[in-house]
Amino acid sequence: MKIAVVQTNPVTGDIEGNLRRADALISACPGADVYVLPEMFSTGFVMNPADVAEPSAGPSLLWMREKAKELNAAVCGSVATAVELFTFVNRMYFVEPDGTTTVYDKRHLFSFAGENQSYAPGDKRVVVTFREARFLLEVCYDVRFPVWSRCTGDYDVALYVASWPVKRRRAWDILLQARAIENQCFVAASNRVGEDDSGIAYNGGSVVLNPFGEPLTSAPEEEEGVAVAELDLEWMKNYRQKFPALADRDHFHIEQDILQQ
Numbered sequence: 001m002k003i004a005v006v007q008t009n010p011v012t013g014d015i016e017g018n019l020r021r022a023d024a025l026i027s028a029c030p031g032a033d034v035y036v037l038p039e040m041f042s043t044g045f046v047m048n049p050a051d052v053a054e055p056s057a058g059p060s061l062l063w064m065r066e067k068a069k070e071l072n073a074a075v076c077g078s079v080a081t082a083v084e085l086f087t088f089v090n091r092m093y094f095v096e097p098d099g100t101t102t103v104y105d106k107r108h109l110f111s112f113a114g115e116n117q118s119y120a121p122g123d124k125r126v127v128v129t130f131r132e133a134r135f136l137l138e139v140c141y142d143v144r145f146p147v148w149s150r151c152t153g154d155y156d157v158a159l160y161v162a163s164w165p166v167k168r169r170r171a172w173d174i175l176l177q178a179r180a181i182e183n184q185c186f187v188a189a190s191n192r193v194g195e196d197d198s199g200i201a202y203n204g205g206s207v208v209l210n211p212f213g214e215p216l217t218s219a220p221e222e223e224e225g226v227a228v229a230e231l232d233l234e235w236m237k238n239y240r241q242k243f244p245a246l247a248d249r250d251h252f253h254i255e256q257d258i259l260q261q
Helices: 015-027 059-071 140-144 166-183 233-242
Strands: 002-007 034-036 074-084 087-095 101-105 127-130 133-139 157-162 186-191 193-195 201-203 207-209 215-218 225-230
Touching (some): 002 186, 074 157, 166 186, 166 201, 207 225, 215 225
Parallel strands (some): 002 034, 034 074, 133 157, 157 186
Antiparallel strands (some): 186 207
């Protein structure tokens, strides 16, 4: 299983231009099974979704389907999406070569920046199986909440797509390592670079980690680029059997009531 983290510098609101740049980066790096794009890769992280949000079959998803078919690979990333009149979600798509599309709506909205005032939260934890690997779908701020990311033996790779700024970059690096170690899983995380129209700076940190939290590959700092790693899923399975820490995990139930809050 080869996985590629794609680090882009989206221009706020420029869907056509951002898709064009993402297309060029991915096309220059064929051969992966999964390509992971950042959070809101086609618009940048926007708090005015009414201006840029796409319908569920908008240009970003159509491009993802075309690219997945062309490369015979899965393509994933999140898009500001309108689900009904005046209701928007930060929706992560996992698109397979045959067009099969799995969606995850970001549960933990970044209230510090007012994301919870602009978007509705998701209420479903999503795992998708592709080419015998099981992927947990997560978006940015979700990484701070270990209960939501907890592996119950149901996934092999955690995918995180993000718009995570420079000033909190150390937290991003450490949290990703923690999620890999505590869940004995691979982590593939894609973050953006550049500066958005509000002056917030991003310097990347897109990485693939092994279950020890060690980097297998990483994208260049502060630059657009793609980094590819080979995931040895059989090795991970054997490691979990030899050191069965997940069997000693705490058991819990996540209440699905946030939409009524």
